[in-house]
Amino acid sequence: MGKTTVAWEVFERLARRGLATGFVDIDQLGMCLPEPDGDPGRYRLKARALGAVTANFRDAGAQCLVVPGVTDPVRGIETVANAELTTCLLRADPAELARRITVRGGATNLIEALEHAETVDREPGLHVDTTGLTVTEVADRVLAQTGWPDPREPATRPLRRYSDPGEVLLLCGPAAVGKSTVGWQVFQQVQRSGRNAAFVDLDQISFHRPELGDHFRAANLAAVWHTFRAAGTECLIAVGPLEDPERYRAALPAAAVTVCCLDAGRDVLLDRATRRARGESPAPGLAGDLLLGQPPDRLREIVGRTRGTGDLHVDTGHRPVDEIADEVLRNTLYLRAGYRPLR
Incomplete structure (x- = not known):
């Protein structure tokens, strides 16, 4: 759907604007095996990990954080600790999405991806259609339609320490x-x-x-x-x-x-x-x-x-x-x- 590409464009724009801005690929917060019981897709695990790193970004002085990720087709978007969430769902026409998946290659199951996209399209909230648009145009729409961010002045504090074996x-x-x-x-x-x-x-x-x-x-x-x-x-x-x-x-x-x-x-x-x-x-x-x-x-x-x-x-x-x-x-x-x- 172009989530990572669009999120990176938004991240770079906000940085050029002078905002202290972070970026996290949420997929990186769930690459562990085996899958936790009762959490197929590791969506809740990712949300917990995102909450932990969000606290660090906040305490380091970040004013906003851009996070691309896939939503849970059953539970929707998980809540995230230490964050005020603004969500924006990207979509594309099925034919365009099929074309992108085919061009990208890899192990993505086309039928499952299209079914997941159809489910996400029915979710409530703000949607931005990416069909036929450039990355720049999609980023324009995301920022304009969400009105995000509304940053506070940065306030730094010591980062939390952990001690796990x-x-x-x-x-x-x-x-x-x-x-x-x-x-x-x-x-x-x-x-x-x-x-x-x-x-x-x-x-x-x-x-x-x-x-x-x-x-x-x-x-x-x-x-x-x-x-x-x-x-x-x-x-x-x-x-x-x-x-x-x-x-x-x-x-x-x-x-x-x-x-x-x-x-x-x-x-x-x-x-x-x-x-x-x-x-x-x-x-x-x-x-x-x-x-x-x-x-x-x-x-x-x-x-x-x-x-x-x-x-x-x-x-x-x-x-x-x-x-x-x-x-x-x-x-x-x-x-x-x-x-x-x-x-």
């Missing part, structure tokens, strides 16, 4: 090194081994203009982990940029935190970054890809940045992703839980 693996490294791809493979392998695992992209739960840095990403990770842990999750794989790993250890004082730095040769990174810049992303649909559309000079600057430090370093150049994930798992705390490599 468990195992947390942080995968970091330079742009285009494969953090998300490897992290997702690690997540799948861990959950196939029988453990209740979760996955989070640090950026997708912590975008903010102006940038708030590692201390905020770490606080949001701790808030999400608190929610996942309460749902029975044993271990968490998180991917993203890490400037200071010690901030994450401080935010997760009761967890066993392992920092794994991924790396690859400069030529490999530049090739991957160039393909990402052309839109050949391994994870299409994620907001805020800073490589997208960048010129060659800028890409060379980005991939040439200093590498991170961690407990483990793994090379991702010219290797299959399952082999890389095996190496990560063989050298982390997950091995203690009985994980066995594929080979």
